[in-house]
Amino acid sequence: AICFNSETSVIPAKTVRKLVYRFKHIVLLYDTDKTGLECSEKHRAQLAEYGVKRLVLPLPGTKAEKDVTDYFKAGHTREELMGLFLKLLDTLYGDTLAMLKSCEIDYDHPPEQAVAIVTAGDVPLGSEENILCITGGEGTGKSNYTAALVAGAIMERETDADLLGVRVEPNRKGRAVLLYDTEQSEQQLHKNTGRLLRRAGRERMPEYLHVYCLTGMSRSERLTAIVQSMDRYHYLHGGIHLVVIDGVADLIRCANDEAESVALIDEIYRLAGIYRTCIAAVVHFVPNGLKLRGHLGSELQRKSAAILSIEKDENPEVSVVKALKVRDGSPLDIPLMQFRWDKQAGMPVYVGEKPRAEKEKRKE
Structure with missing residues (x-):
């Protein structure tokens, strides 16, 4: 995780460019209050050429429940956070996965035997x-x-x-x-x-x-x-x-x-x-x-x-x-x-x- 001090900070493009070579995914995980939501979407759009993604936590955005520490404090686990990330990928890859589904082999239901x-x-x-x-x-x-x-x-x-x-x-x-x-x-x-x-x-x-x-x-x-x-x-x-x-x-x-x-x-x-x-x-x-x-x-x-x-x-x-x-x-x-x-x-x-x-x- 990398912290840029504030969601209103300017994220240097050259920094993100370096991160692209090291990491498969770069995800913005901002506070879920009004400012955090607006800034995360703004930065996602600005950094779209680098494949930067945006994940919104299921929190109400109040002072006590708005960031990732509040998410874990509420009893959520690493597996649940990974589940949110997988849903994000499903959204991004939806068309491809839907097409691929028809190509998937279901071993319990073999295809019709070719004549x-x-x-x-x-x-x-x-x-x-x-x-x-x-x-x-x-x-x-x-x-x-x-x-x-x-x-x-x-x-x-x-x-x-x-x-x-x-x-x-x-x-x-x-x-x-x-x-x-x-x-x-x-x-x-x-x-x-x-x-x-x-x-x-x-x-x-x-x-x-x-x-x-x-x-x-x-x-x-x-x-x-x-x-x-x-x-x-x-x-x-x-x-x-x-x-x-x-x-x-x-x-x-x-x-x-x-x-x-x-x-x-x-x-x-x-x-x-x-x-x-x-x-x-x-x-x-x-x-x-x-x-x-x-x-x-x-x-x-x-x-x-x-x-x-x-x-x-x-x-x-x-x-x-x-x-x-x-x-x-x-x-x-x-x-x-x-x-x-x-x-x-x-x-x-x-x-x-x-x-x-x-x-x-x-x-x-």
Whole structure:
């Protein structure tokens, strides 16, 4: 405690500046009479730039009951004084604490279990409230692979359809399935939509499937379109089962811009959480490398629940799907899944797992 002799004294700013370096909080604790209340508020305002606070004791302000010694003389304890200080902090931090309250974990009331939307064996790859990252080089089959996920997401019951080695939770409630493509032409995306419908055993698109070619939009407009359409379809269809963003790097100006990249992935992660859905985000490898593209790739790698890499096999007709990261398990528990183009089917088909010897090499 520091005494300045009288509440009407002038508090030197340079003194307060020095105190700021030594103490977390500087609190004015003046008498609670008329003069004390007026002066404490005046000094608080004058020293606001230093974060000086003002605490008013619960005393009537009479000659016998107005200062901190009177407060303790009345039987109050240190803990009660600390309680007053905590109430002061609650007032100052009210908005932040109210927002933080919704984020607090209540161990006695666990959150609703997230449903695994995409799994390989018993290992969840993409679940509600999470991002599934799908990556690979040019021409490895990323768009065909994600189309298979969409095909699985528009099936309303369990089937033996070929989903290129994974299982997709059936869309039993007819919730929205959304595919946003930022790279392919409208004509190519139309062809791919036809293939995924055939894979799902459908002749027409279900009402809850919405496929968008965003190549005609500016980069700044694309994310806004995704955010607003997701909100609408969430309410229109009673929820969102799966979202695919094919070409997530095309939602920002530069994949190497750290601020833009962090903001984008934070927003995608937020959308997955508030709509309780799985968002599959497709991003390229760096050319001639095995690293995800730029700051965007680094941030996506950090936030994704799983990362699947699609690469060409030694036989260039075959694509291999390999898990690079799995949050709820080990990548080594997921087989190396293979698919290739089938002329007769007019689409990629699953051709089984890589031999066990290949899996053993990954452990070395």
